[in-house]
Amino acid sequence: MLVLSLVTGCVFPALLFAIGKPLFPRQAGGALLIRGGNVIGSALIGQQFTRPEYFQSRPSAAGSGYDGTSSGGTNLGPNNPKLKDDIRQLAEEYRKFNGLAPDAPIPIDAVTRSGSGLDPDISPANAALQIPRVARARGVGEETIRGIVANHTHGPQFGFLGNPRVGVLELNIALDESR
Numbered sequence: 001m002l003v004l005s006l007v008t009g010c011v012f013p014a015l016l017f018a019i020g021k022p023l024f025p026r027q028a029g030g031a032l033l034i035r036g037g038n039v040i041g042s043a044l045i046g047q048q049f050t051r052p053e054y055f056q057s058r059p060s061a062a063g064s065g066y067d068g069t070s071s072g073g074t075n076l077g078p079n080n081p082k083l084k085d086d087i088r089q090l091a092e093e094y095r096k097f098n099g100l101a102p103d104a105p106i107p108i109d110a111v112t113r114s115g116s117g118l119d120p121d122i123s124p125a126n127a128a129l130q131i132p133r134v135a136r137a138r139g140v141g142e143e144t145i146r147g148i149v150a151n152h153t154h155g156p157q158f159g160f161l162g163n164p165r166v167g168v169l170e171l172n173i174a175l176d177e178s179r
Contacts, residue, residue, distance in 0.1 A: 056168070123165065124165075131149065
């Protein structure tokens with residue numbers, strides 16, 4: 001047990017760090033975003049944005065919301081009535097906040113919480129539904145916002161793993177810098 005504890009608890013993490021640091025320096029350093037000499041966040045960890053001029057992140061179940069020290073999902077099963085009520089409430093809030101019709105279809109990532117509660121990305125469909133609200137709040141044309149979203153939309157990892165995604169923090173920073 002002592003040997004296994006040392007190997008899995010010390011040797012293996014140290015080996016991963018030794019390999020990861022030179023191969024993936026940005027990620028190993030936390031992918032921190034720095035503006036004006038201050039760390040404003042990480043491209044790898046979601047943050048909460050509440051003002052209408054910003055794109056909203058995926059809902060979080062981490063602590064009181066986007067709490068990096070309390071990462072985790074809701075752990076509610078698909079047949080749990082509380083999960084269904086939560087999704088229904090999040091859908092109503094999303095539609096209202098974005099000025100959508102009460103029965104407008106919305107992407108699943110807009111109303112479900114991620115496994116970690118800290119996803120930094122949203123789907124392009126989620127971003128597209130938020131464009132009119134952001135454009136109105138910023139007093140600019142939707143095409144301008146659409147172009148910034150397109151510049152911050154990433155394809156699947158390695159070209160085939162996963163789905164396209166939009167990094168919310170980086171997108172919101174780009175919006176602020178475009179003023």
